[in-house]
Amino acid sequence: MSRLIVVSNRVAKPSNTGGSQGGLAVGVLAALSKEGGLWFGWNGKISNNEESNVEIDRRGNIDYATVSLKKNEYNHYYKGFANSVLWPLFHQRPELMRYQKADFLGYHSVNKKFAQHLLNFIQDDDTIWVHDYHLIPLARQLRQLGVKCRIGFFLHTPFPPYDLLRAVPEYREILRELMHYDLVGFQTESDARGFRESMRLSLEASVVNDVVHCGSETTLVKVYPIGIETDSTPNLVAKGKESKDYQRLAHSLGGRKLIIGVDRLDYSKGIEHRFIAYEKLLQQRADLLRQMVYLQVAPTSRGDVQAYDDFASRIDRTAGHIIGTYADFDWMPLRYLNRGFRRNTILAMYQLAQVGFVTPLRDGMNLVAKEYVAAQNPEDPGVLVLSKMAGAAAELDAAVLVNPYDTEAVAKDLARALEMPLDERRDRWQKMMKVLHKNDIYTWQENFLNDLSKPRVPSNQLQNFEVATLSVS
DSSP states (O other), X not given: OOOEEEEEEEOOOOOSSOOOOOXXXXXHXXXXXXXXXXXXXXXXXXXXXXXXXXXXXXXXXXXXXXXXXXXXXXXXXXXXXXXXXXXXXXXXXGGGOOOOHHXXXXXXXXXXXXXXHHHTTOOTTXXXXXXXXXXXXXXXXXXXXXXXXXXXXXXXXXXXXXXXXXXXXXXXXXXXXHTTSSEXXXXXXXXXXXXXXXXXXXXXXXXXXXXXXXXXXXXXXXXXXXXXXXXXXXXXXXXXXXXXXXHHHHHHHTTOEXXXXXXXXXXXXOHHHHHHHHHHHHXXXXXXXXXXXXXXXXXXXXXXXXXXXXXXXXXXXXXXXXXXXXXXXXXOSEEEEOSOOOHHHHHHHHHHOSEEEEOXXXXXXXXXXXXXXXXXXXXXXXEEEEETTBGGGGTOTTSEEEOTTOHHHHHHHHHHHHTOOHHHHHHHHHHHXXXXXXXXXXXXXXXXXXXXXXXXXXXXXXXXHHHHHXXXX
């Protein structure tokens, strides 16, 4: 029976602390929990020890195999090319790119290192599922080592349009590397279209339906919007309400309406624009002063990357300005916290909030939006204010959709959400819950793995189909 091997930049071992887990971790554990398998990746440690042994840890039916990185590997692969080039580019912020050829070479060197270590675990009938932008070259590295089993790739971030992708000098190589996967999955049709168009325009690839053919390589390209653990969310909310953090927050509100935002401290999340929009609301609606509290939870992210350090300083100044201008001795309009909370607690806080404020400038999906909806009380649900630039907007179109750059309009929509009548709130919530139930985290991983198990389309069949299609048209 085929075994599943999952490969990601970081391996998130489950803990009993109830800590927050991202969509990748939840999805991977959902895929591995049924039949078991292997999860391989970086353990988060930096060590210059010449011995680079793989650490093995078995929990239940899942083996966790992890390796450490040397300092220079971390600098070039993770801090450098992955997060100073690919992350800003994929989130349409090319002006924040810090490209260096040495980082590109280091990025490939670490992928080669991963492939060589992973080779020791691979069996002929295994299925390999690779996750995210850190590991784009991995399939080609494995193929060069003789691996013939099926390999799929899922991109959790957005994928840029062709004109932006060209900002990376080696963009053609990135595209060629993706063609070594049997299946490439994206969050939205816009992302998949960006990839297909880039293949056509830069490498003269043939695209027929969901199949891309380039040279001797053929791959299936499809859309798989990632979901959440919809059915289990109410139980998690109930557990979260037992926490002291939740109870302290509920008590501190004093009957005021709560607006909540939860994000990593990342320039792609739109926190700065969100603060500006909130200040406009404070300026324009004096009747809402003292009637609401905005809680923004933003744990520090990638603090050793310069763009993040600069961004964090701007956010601190903006938050301080709002608090200093509008706060009184018995009211704090904005509570800005640079730390995380346990997932159960956050979910309970979502239910406490009348408004979920989720306005990224660009996001692959954004599971905070989905979790906020799933955490609501069906009898008295809150309102999701959601950026049109988030992948989740394609599914959650019953949210109050906003353009995060139009801060005047966001302020007005935020007021509308705070004052929305119960019947409209229920109607919007019910429509979004239907989507969340239909495409939860388990459906996401099952759809992807089912498609990955299908035979690859031979290139000669694709060419014949393309000719037949052209002659009919």
